[in-house]
Amino acid sequence: MFFPRWKIWGIGLICAVCVLLGLPSLLPARAEAWLPAWAQAIHINLGLDLAGGSHLLLEAQTDDVARQRLESMEDLIRTEMRRAGVQISGLSTEGGQLSFAVRNPAQAGEASRIAGNQAQSVGFTQAPDWQVRVEGGNRIVMSQTEAGIEQAIENAMGSARDVIDRRINLSGTLEPTIILQGSNRIVVQVPGIEDPEALKRLIGRTVRLEFKLLAEDQETALAGRPPIGTQVLPFAEGGEGARIAVQRRAMVTGDRIADARQAFDENGLPAVTIVFDSAGSQAFARVTQANVRKRFAIILDNVVLSAPVINEPILGGNAQISGSFTVETANELAVSLSAGRLPVELRVVEERTVGPELGADSIRLGIIASTAAAAVVVIFMFLTYGWFGMFANAALVLNGLMIIGIMAFFNATLTLPGIAGFVLTIGAAVDANVIINERIREELRRGRKVFDAIDNGWKEASTAILDANVTNTIAGALMFYFGSGPIRGFAVVLVIGIITSAFTAITVARMMVAIWARRTRPKTLVL
């Protein structure tokens, strides 16, 4: 029952620090603004279900990644074989593998060596990303290894996350959370947005901007089979059903864009101005110089937006794209272009959006319910245990403040189920004090002296309290591990509450009782 002075100070200090940590979160927003920045940083985050906002889970179509790798390897092999003077034929990408025949069987060995050189070691095991084998003497087959595809997906996901990050930031939305989940998913959380549809369009857009010269002979191309090296695309400017033939080879693509902004064209209509990076500017200048008076096509997602005439060489690396844009769509396109192209298509597989009004309602009702719950429990404890109930109540209030303080320190997220966890903790936190007080009653009934009864009550009850809390911690930990956002918030409050309530009920309440008993030296206890 004896608490040395240093212990009292130590316990007091722990409590004071925890309560102070919670203070910035409890102050109204206007008062919080007066605090220094480091103090404002210690605060509880509100979950999307309280703050309002959108939670999107995006899944990458990873089949794309393997197909794209196959296509770029096809290009690479074509170039490398030509450079080495190896003639090949029957290049095919069927069945997810690249295969080709070597015209001169004597060169099969060299071709296989060149193909093998294109493979790289990837990952932790340094396994090759392609496997090369020779079939029937002159047929080279290249297949993608598991490790190679995994590495490519990992790279694609990493850059997809960066692209989404840039797109959301460029669109002016604040504080998005973007994290990779598993091997092929990205979680995007944006608080307080008005229009989740716009967000989804912005994120999911795989813009593909290309500049191509028009085909020389439009009539034959449009009449029947387009000549080799050309293709026919829909033409937006030409009206319903209009088509136009362009060359397959792009002059320059959207990947070479340094910056893009929404602007207005000479007719005052919304447009997008773009600035190429240095390689893009050079390519654009070279092609326009060589093709003055010819037309080129600006192609967005395989639709020709416009096909202007090259009046003079474009040397500055600037271009303007107009079409039937509104200010919003022009802005979205500008953002998508300057943020870079998504390397892989992403689909929304889960969406949860909460309106800000509902979130505000939930906070208000949550505060009312928590206060009411605390008040009823405090009254109940006072009626049941009198003075000792008040010690428990002081521990209870301290417990609530400490939970807030610790959550603020870790910048934990408070969700709506988290508020339920808080209320549950208010009820359950008194459990320890109930166990102790009941034990003291029992000891008194057995005829022990006041001091002995109090002392024994605490000693005997401590193991039961700790045991009981372990089961709750197990359940809480699993809830955190398997749960998604809001449920995790519930688990966090529950587990922090278990720890703080054990501290406040066993240590703090005991200290208060000890100090009180030493001061008043009661001969009998009303309990």
Place this chain on the structure above:
Amino acid sequence: MRLLKLVPDNTNIDFLRWRWFAIAISTVLMATSIFFLATRGLNFGVDFSGGQMVHVTFQQPPQLDELRERISGLDVGDPTIQEFGSPTEISIRIPRAEDETVEQANAIASRVRTSIAENYPGSRIDSVETVTGKISQELAWDGAMALLLAMLGVAAYIWIRFEWQFGIGGLVSLVHDFIFVLGFYSISQIDFSLNAIAALLTLIGYSLNDTVVVYDRIRENLRKYRKMEIEPLLNLSVNETLSRTINTNTAVLVAITALLLLGPDVIYDLTIGIFVGVLIGTYSSIYVARFLLVPLGVGPDSFVPSDPLSRAERSRNEGYDGAQV
């Protein structure tokens, strides 16, 4: 000042006498729960069945039939339209069509939104949840795993901390509570969602919390009163811890009641599950967990320590308590 005592001092209720009555109650509760689970099943929310859930707050209470017709007219399958807390708050649940893509689901959602905005000016879309089939299966799997591991985890803890009879006793009482709460979700047809999983996990923690405190006392008494028969000893332990069980659970119940009555409707499915769980947990820690120990063979000789030191300690305790009684 006279203190409030929900349980009077020195109770000596013969709980064992009512054992058969309790067995009958438990059997009826279990049979009813299992019957409803088998016939009616759980009303899985979008979390576990996929689909879309839209919450709307209207300015005036809408005609539900009219609203249902308007939404059905949008070619969105068979929507479920329910009041949600108050007559102006409505939840619209749109089932997931087979092999529906996300784009289609989004298109449906925006049709619903536009229709509501046109026909009910001033109404407010509070929340939209869309879960595709694959994700809902993963969520269901994760939820089931969490529940299973939590049960095994706490039972293992009791087994390590106490003896195997207590482990089994705790697990059986836990399964008893668990099936009852599941049955409650089935009978009431309240949405069974992630919140319900959280309620069940809470139940697992708290139901055993009670059981642990009780088992602690039973073990203590087994060591103290070596000569006492097991049945009166269990009765004594129940009576000794009765006040604690009642007081703690009263405190938890009043706190949860405050949340049920005053808190946001959005987490009603969570709080009602916790409420029912605490109620059944109180009952089961008095009856199911304790009296199961008799058929499991816990007797006066169960916890005789073999080393002489603790034997000496025990005899000291016995002598001491003998003087008290």
